[in-house]
Each structure stands twice: as structure tokens, then as C-alpha cells.
Amino acid sequence: MNNSEKCFQQAKLSIPGGVNSPVRSFSSVKRNPLFIDSAKGAYVFDIDGNEYIDYVGSWGPMILGHNHPKIQEAVINATNKGLSFGAPTKPEITMAELIKKHISSIDKVRMVNSGTEATMSAIRLARGYTGKSKIIKFEGCYHGHVDSLLVKAGSGALTFGKPSSAGIPDDTTKDTLVCQFNDIKSVEQAIKNNENEIAALIIEPVAGNMNCILPKDNFLKKIRELCNLNKIILIFDEVMTGFRVNYKSAQGYYDVQPDLTCLGKIIGGGLPAAAFGGKSEIMDMLAPNGPVYQAGTLSGNPIAMAAGTACLQTLMNEKNFKDLDHKSKSLTSGLLTVANDYKVPFKTSQIGGMFGLFFTNQESISTFKDVNQCNQEHFLKFFNEMLDQGIYLAPSSFEAGFISLAHTQDLIEQTINASETAFKEIAKV
Numbered sequence: 001m002n003n004s005e006k007c008f009q010q011a012k013l014s015i016p017g018g019v020n021s022p023v024r025s026f027s028s029v030k031r032n033p034l035f036i037d038s039a040k041g042a043y044v045f046d047i048d049g050n051e052y053i054d055y056v057g058s059w060g061p062m063i064l065g066h067n068h069p070k071i072q073e074a075v076i077n078a079t080n081k082g083l084s085f086g087a088p089t090k091p092e093i094t095m096a097e098l099i100k101k102h103i104s105s106i107d108k109v110r111m112v113n114s115g116t117e118a119t120m121s122a123i124r125l126a127r128g129y130t131g132k133s134k135i136i137k138f139e140g141c142y143h144g145h146v147d148s149l150l151v152k153a154g155s156g157a158l159t160f161g162k163p164s165s166a167g168i169p170d171d172t173t174k175d176t177l178v179c180q181f182n183d184i185k186s187v188e189q190a191i192k193n194n195e196n197e198i199a200a201l202i203i204e205p206v207a208g209n210m211n212c213i214l215p216k217d218n219f220l221k222k223i224r225e226l227c228n229l230n231k232i233i234l235i236f237d238e239v240m241t242g243f244r245v246n247y248k249s250a251q252g253y254y255d256v257q258p259d260l261t262c263l264g265k266i267i268g269g270g271l272p273a274a275a276f277g278g279k280s281e282i283m284d285m286l287a288p289n290g291p292v293y294q295a296g297t298l299s300g301n302p303i304a305m306a307a308g309t310a311c312l313q314t315l316m317n318e319k320n321f322k323d324l325d326h327k328s329k330s331l332t333s334g335l336l337t338v339a340n341d342y343k344v345p346f347k348t349s350q351i352g353g354m355f356g357l358f359f360t361n362q363e364s365i366s367t368f369k370d371v372n373q374c375n376q377e378h379f380l381k382f383f384n385e386m387l388d389q390g391i392y393l394a395p396s397s398f399e400a401g402f403i404s405l406a407h408t409q410d411l412i413e414q415t416i417n418a419s420e421t422a423f424k425e426i427a428k429v
């Protein structure tokens with residue numbers, strides 16, 4: 001038994017499932033999880049002394065690579081002043097202004113501690129602002145473990161085979177309408193059937209919790225129009241896509257302005273920070289200005305603000321995003337070539353520093369149904385073969401992959417070379 005296996009046994013005795021977030025358990029890839037000791041640049045190192053080229057990046061935040069010196073320095077400097085004050089601080093203004101500078105749909109922004117808090121609060125705010133109750137979400141989109149949003153959700157909720165969770169009363173989800181991603185007719189129908197009752201529509205503008213699905217045929221623009229016509233608050237959940245897919249985030253890339261935006265992951269630079277923001281008129285409904293209550297003991301924590309600010313300041317130039325896009329293109333096209341060589345049915349998607357791998361010969365993959373039809377057995381083989389060769393991919397076929405600025409062309413070549421063995425094995429099945 002290696003050290004990771006020993007630790008997993010030990011962890012299971014005192015932590016449910018041995019993990020503090022389900023997908024980490026590797027249960028969907030039928031393997032013991034690696035216990036990570038440290039990480040640097042594009043690499044993670046496990047407690048058995050193995051190194052891996054990491055395409056998970058702590059599920060998104062590590063866009064500069066692990067333990068970037070600028071973030072590390074900012075965190076150390078911030079800790080010299082104290083850890084948390086429960087009072088306003090200057091770093092919160094710096095962060096708010098940075099976010100506003102890069103996301104033009106945001107006039108005001110409130111910091112929270114997780115993506116879940118951001119989406120939960122945005123939904124409450126939209127309901128408070130409109131006085132309506134119903135919300136629209138999309139099958140396969142994940143917005144954290146908010147009760148009312150855990151309906152046909154993506155990510156771990158998908159791999160565990162439960163479209164929603166036990167412990168959520170039917171009443172809590174009765175106002176959640178589920179539409180199909182990339183199917184505007186399903187949205188039109190939901191709005192028609194619930195006229196004047198829908199407070200908000202929440203969507204991942206690029207769906208990253210059912211693999212990586214891009215919006216097509218102006219889907220987001222059409223949604224914007226429908227929301228305008230029906231006085232529905234449009235919420236872009238950019239917890240994953242914000243500062244990841246493009247210099248201007250997904251909303252800039254697709255040129256669609258939401259009313260509210262949720263952010264997380266990258267804006268914390270690896271520490272717990274997230275945010276929701278939007279038009280002043282809506283944001284000013286929040287306490288203490290307005291009647292919608294929302295709060296947090298550690299919200300805007302100075303250490304998290306320091307990490308996030310250093311991350312954004314280092315990241316935000318157009319050249320970095322060209323670089324990320326080039327790298328994810330180079331990875332996905334390289335993998336595709338090898339798959340074709342071995343005649344393995346395979347497709348890819350990519351945008352900026354985010355990519356998807358699909359084991360399928362379907363012409364287009366644009367809905368949750370399409371993702372569900374991919375070959376799970378092939379994915380399993382691929383994941384395991386790659387991990388054995390030191391390539392750490394997301395342990396689920398429903399998760400997007402992430403590239404960082406620390407992934408050099410050499411590491412990408414190494415990854416593509418490793419895939420030879422994996423595709424060769426799959427071709428034998």
C-alpha cells in the first residue's frame with residue numbers, strides 16, 4: 001500500500017468519504033485519490049514522491065501555475081498585517097475596482113467566500129429585486145451546492161448519478177425550471193408557460209461542469225433578448241469562465257452583458273474568495289442599502305484579497321490570454337491527431353485556458369444529452385493510462401480541463417506523447 005492509499009484509509013475514518021469535496025475521491029474513475037503534498041508551476045507532487053503535469057489546477061484558480069511567486073509574496077506580506085478584522089479594508093476596494101475595470105457589466109460587486117455563496121446570493125438578489133420567485137437553470141450546469149440550484153446539476157452531482165441531492169425538500173426546487181443548454185426553444189417554452197413569474201435565468205456562458213460545451217448559434221444573445229422582453233434578470237455564472245476563457249471573460253468574448261455576474265476561483269488566486277456583481281440599481285438592493293440580506297464573517301478577507309489581486313494583476317494582459325488559447329489549442333489538436341491515428345472516436349473543445357475531451361463520434365456535442373452519450377469506458381481507460389504516465393487530468397468526464405501559463409509547449413508535447421499509449425490501449429477495447 002502506498003502513502004496515498006494509507007492516507008485515504010485513514011481519512012475515511014474521520015472525514016465522510018475521506019474527502020472534503022466529492023469529486024476528489026476519484027470514485028468515478030474507480031481508483032484511489034492521490035494525496036498531494038505540494039505543487040509548483042504546472043506540476044503537482046503527491047506524498048509518494050511522484051510528479052504529475054496538472055490539468056486540474058485546483059479546479060480553475062491556478063491560471064498562473066501553482067504557487068506563483070507574485071501570489072506567494074502578496075500573501076506573506078498581507079499576513080504581516082493580521083489575518084482578518086471583520087471591518088472594511090483597502091484591499092477590498094482594490095479588488096472591487098480591478099473586477100470593475102475588466103468586467104464592464106459590473107458597477108458594484110460584493111465579495112463572498114465561495115462560488116456557491118455567489119450564486120445563492122445572486123438568486124436571492126434577483127428575486128428580491130423583481131419580486132418574482134421562479135428561476136431558470138440549464139441541465140448539466142452546476143452553480144455550487146445551493147439547494148434551489150441542485151436540480152439536474154453538473155460536476156460531482158452528475159458523476160454521482162443523482163440529478164439532485166437528498167435533503168432538499170421538493171418545495172425548495174419547485175420554482176426551479178430546467179432548460180436545455182443550446183436549445184433556445186426550451187427557454188422560450190419555459191418563459192411562455194410561466195409568464196411574469198420568472199425572476200432570473202442563471203447560466204454558465206460556457207458550460208464547464210458537463211465537460212466543456214460552448215454556446216452555439218448566438219444562444220447567449222438570444223437568451224439576453226428573451227430576458228429583456230420578459231424582465232428576467234440574466235445571471236452569468238462566470239465562477240469558472242471569469243478571467244479564464246478570454247481577457248474579457250465569457251461575456252466579453254460573446255459580447256453579451258448580463259445583469260449580474262458571479263465570479264470565483266481565479267479572483268481568489270487559490271484562496272477562498274468569490275463575488276457577485278452587476279448593475280448598481282440591482283446591487284443597491286443589498287443590505288445595508290436595501291432589503292435583501294446577505295453577509296459574511298470572512299467576506300473580503302484581506303489575505304484572500306491580496307492573493308486574488310496579485311493573481312489578476314499578473315494575469316490581466318491580452319498576450320497571456322492569447323498564450324493560454326494557443327496552448328489549449330495545441331493540446332487538443334495534438335490529442336485529436338493521436339486519437340485519429342489509432343481510430344479512436346474522439347472530439348475536443350477549447351476556449352482560452354479551458355478545454356474538453358469527448359470520447360465519441362457524434363458530429364456535434366452541444367447539450368447535456370450529447371455529453372451523456374460519450375463512451376465512459378474509453379474515458380476511464382484514458383484517465384488511468386494518463387495518470388500512470390504522470391498526467392493528472394480531471395477524474396471525471398463531466399469536468400473541463402484547465403491550462404495555466406506555466407504549461408510550456410514542452411509539457412504539452414509530453415502530454416500528447418503520453419496519450420499514444422492511452423489511445424493505443426483504447427483502440428484494443
Ligand code: PMP
Pocket residue numbers: 059113114115116117119142143144145155204208209237238239240264265274
Ligand atoms: N459555479 C460554477 C460554474 C462552478 O464551476 C462552481 C464550482 N466548480 C461553482 C459555481 C461553485 O463554486 P464553489 O465550489 O466555490 O462553491
